Amino acid sequence: MIIFVYARDKQYGIGKDNDMPWHLPADLKHFKNTTTGQTIVMGRKTFDSMNGPLPNRRNVVLTRNETFSAPNTEVVYAIDEIVKESKEQDIYVIGGTEIFKLFWDECDKQIVTVIDHVFDADTFIPALDKEKWDLVEAIQGTMDEKNRYPHEYRTYVRKK
Numbered sequence: 001m002i003i004f005v006y007a008r009d010k011q012y013g014i015g016k017d018n019d020m021p022w023h024l025p026a027d028l029k030h031f032k033n034t035t036t037g038q039t040i041v042m043g044r045k046t047f048d049s050m051n052g053p054l055p056n057r058r059n060v061v062l063t064r065n066e067t068f069s070a071p072n073t074e075v076v077y078a079i080d081e082i083v084k085e086s087k088e089q090d091i092y093v094i095g096g097t098e099i100f101k102l103f104w105d106e107c108d109k110q111i112v113t114v115i116d117h118v119f120d121a122d123t124f125i126p127a128l129d130k131e132k133w134d135l136v137e138a139i140q141g142t143m144d145e146k147n148r149y150p151h152e153y154r155t156y157v158r159k160k
């Protein structure tokens with residue numbers, strides 16, 4: 001199955017200046033717990049925004065640049081192979097927007113952290129159509145001095 005994992009704000013913002021618009025370590029922990037041991041697929045820009053490949057995961061980067069390479073990272077130039085693989089095993093697509101749009105019709109589950117705040121963003125994800133997606137889980141995140149924004153961990157599955 002293709003599974004999306006991302007965090008968005010109240011206005012569906014996900015990024016700013018090729019970085020995250022917010023600091024929310026609890027969500028990073030949630031992301032780590034969700035994706036460790038799994039295959040993660042990302043766009044080249046999202047890969048560039050990170051400090052190299054994420055540990056203890058199979059990192060796959062989508063690019064059109066045939067000279068692109070990075071240590072401990074697989075490179076693909078189209079979604080076909082990944083979609084085929086997803087019939088046998090779960091694949092976690094982790095962004096950004098260009099890559100979510102490419103996989104949108106193939107995705108059957110979205111694990112979304114909804115942050116109840118508006119940030120200055122320049123990259124946005126489309127809203128989920130309630131006619132097509134069921135909310136199957138919603139867990140309120142805990143706020144503390146390091147996690148200052150109200151947030152909720154939601155799981156949506158595509159209706160059959």
Ligand SMILES: NC(=O)c1ccc[n+]([C@@H]2O[C@H](COP(=O)([O-])OP(=O)(O)OC[C@H]3O[C@@H](n4cnc5c(N)ncnc54)[C@H](OP(=O)(O)O)[C@@H]3O)[C@@H](O)[C@H]2O)c1
Pocket residue numbers: 005006007008013014015016017018019020042043044045046047049062063064065068076077078079094095096097098099100102123
């Ligand atoms: N809030 C979250 O959960 C979250 C998650 C992920 C990312 N983000 C944010 O999202 C932003 C980045 O997203 P983005 O949409 O700008 O970029 P992106 O989706 O990460 O990457 C775009 C790149 O993917 C490659 N690509 C796109 N379409 C392709 C295709 N059809 N075939 C092959 N390669 C293709 C191209 O790489 P080349 O240019 O190398 O060809 C393109 O420049 C950043 O701000 C990041 O921090 C947020």
